[in-house]
Amino acid sequence: MNILGLPIKETEKNIDSLNTLLANFQIYYQSLRGLHWNIRGKRFFDLHVKFEELYNNAQLRIDEIAERVLTLGGVPLHSFDDYMQHNKLIVGKNISEDEKAVELIIDSLSKLLVIEREILETASSINDEGTTSMMSDLIVEQEKDIWMMKAFLG
Template identity: 60%
Template sequence: MKYNSLGLDPTKTNDIANDLNVLLANFQTYYQNLRGVHWNIKGKRFFDLHIKFEELYTDANLKVDMVAERILTLGVTPLHTFEDYTAASKVPVGKNVSQDELAVRLIVDSLTELLKIERKILDKSNEANDEGTNSMMSDFITEQEKTVWMLKAWLNETV
């Protein structure tokens, strides 16, 4: 078997990079959702949620860059057009969401989709011995599970 300069099977890393492109598209939709709820939130919880949503979109923006750079590291071009993002995204799109519980629900639903994609990538990267992607997915999953737990607690729901 021939390995690439990272010591990985190029067929497997290509497949992982394609899945990372799907994750990238979904992260971009999630990021836009967060910007939208940050801008449009109204009501008595405005101040707390406005700050929280900014924290979340700042983190999502960093993760978008990390995913794109990992795709490049694996030798593939990251998706970078809205057309590509829309075609590949499964994260629900939130339009004109201004009510607090609907905004938090949108974020939970978005993170749930991201977690599904990340777990699929984690399985593949583990099987391919791709520690770089594996580590990234593990870190993302750990953070997002905690965020889902906290947001579900805010909604007075259990995980």
Template identity: 65%
Template sequence: MTLNSLGLDTEKTKNLAKDLNSLLANFQIYYQNLRGIHWNIKGKRFFDLHVKFEELYTDANAKVDEIAERILTLGETPLHTFEDYSAKAEVPVGKNISEDEKAVQLIVDSLAKLLQIERQILDKSGDADDEGTNSMMSDFITEQEKTVWMMKAWLGETV
């Protein structure tokens, strides 16, 4: 086993960075979805949702930066083209969504996919003794689970 300057197994680190790049691609699509529904939302709930969607895309933008910086910290290069993001992303793409319930459902569906990816990374980062990535994934998961609960409550559903 070869260790890098962070004291982490280089092979496991490369694999984690690859998974983080997948998460980065998915977050970029999620971010763009949030921008789109923020711009296009219509109806009686416009004012509340417009503000909420801005809050969510601001948070997603910060997370995109955190993910990219973690990839760099692990010694790899973050993806940075829309071509790469589109090729790797698994979250649903929302196009021309202006109805409130469809917009909120898009958020729930996107976060469900992000949570799956993050849990896989959490498992691998634990195995690699990568506390930095592990901590980041734990924080993301905790926040996103709460957001899913709130969005599902708004839809009148349970988790």
């Protein structure tokens, strides 16, 4: 057991998975910044503000995930090279059309949910309440974001 009373081997697996989530959140964050900067059209004002809200929230989540890695005794990934090696998301590049932007967000959130549910399962199995709680909060938040983005698309 480690200092937190968690099994070492399973906690190391959680650290690796949290680092994968961290890397993917960094890609998601950067895509959101690009969407915010490049959005055009009649829905510009609404989406420009929404994308800023989403990237500000993603930035907070990135910090929380990195701090959880540290709390568990790991080292958070922190280079662009690491992020790209662990990336499972489509990288948004030069997207200015509203529906394509929203579709990218839905796709990214759906893939983040897969990673988060895997972490939730492992964390739950070893009574890692800190990680379980974090994943539960992320999942609820992102499921709602997906619903709202899908509602936007009609």
